[in-house]
Amino acid sequence: MIKLTRKHCPNPTALVADYKNKENKTALKESSFDKCIYCESKISHIEYGDVEHIKPKGKYPQLKFTWTNLGFACEICNRKYKHEKYDEATPYINPFDEDPSEHIIANGAFLFQNQGSERGELTIIDIGLNRSGLIEKRQERINDINNTIKACFRTQNPTLRQNALDALKVEANSDKEYSFTVKALLNNQGIV
Numbered sequence: 001m002i003k004l005t006r007k008h009c010p011n012p013t014a015l016v017a018d019y020k021n022k023e024n025k026t027a028l029k030e031s032s033f034d035k036c037i038y039c040e041s042k043i044s045h046i047e048y049g050d051v052e053h054i055k056p057k058g059k060y061p062q063l064k065f066t067w068t069n070l071g072f073a074c075e076i077c078n079r080k081y082k083h084e085k086y087d088e089a090t091p092y093i094n095p096f097d098e099d100p101s102e103h104i105i106a107n108g109a110f111l112f113q114n115q116g117s118e119r120g121e122l123t124i125i126d127i128g129l130n131r132s133g134l135i136e137k138r139q140e141r142i143n144d145i146n147n148t149i150k151a152c153f154r155t156q157n158p159t160l161r162q163n164a165l166d167a168l169k170v171e172a173n174s175d176k177e178y179s180f181t182v183k184a185l186l187n188n189q190g191i192v
Helices: 020-029 074-082 118-126 133-154 158-170 181-190
Strands: 052-053 070-073 106-107 110-113
Touching: 020 181, 052 074, 070 110, 070 181, 106 118, 106 181, 110 118, 133 158, 133 181
Parallel strands: none
Antiparallel strands: 052 070, 106 110
């Protein structure tokens, strides 16, 4: 999970009756770089993606058409895990309103609560952020990055090494899949 900035609602008139409006959904999708706001998996190459209600519309019907309550999520995080779960006393991390790294840390392919954050722990558990499929995908990404790091430091040529390091840093950019995990790995290696 990474900190995100929600774009302005391009069609507020449509939002009044249709939270799934195509223009608005596209803005939400672009706000999260076509990744699920929770698990950071790329979405559109395998599914359409859901317009997610951060506070579930079943529990908070008054927020059903509220732009600041909407995000773009994968079907698994949204429908299978989170669904209608939400506790106002311990709300899930909202990547548009706060920096998830204050509540969640990455250690290898696994996510953990940061400094005992109950909200971080609940977000990880209830949304299934350590489900086996995600761990496998994040581990594949880590393995690829680790192989590149090894190759980078094998070269004796400083220009080639610097080019490889610069390319590695790009892999931690917000638009890349599992950038939260990649950034943690590169941080641990002293690269970013």
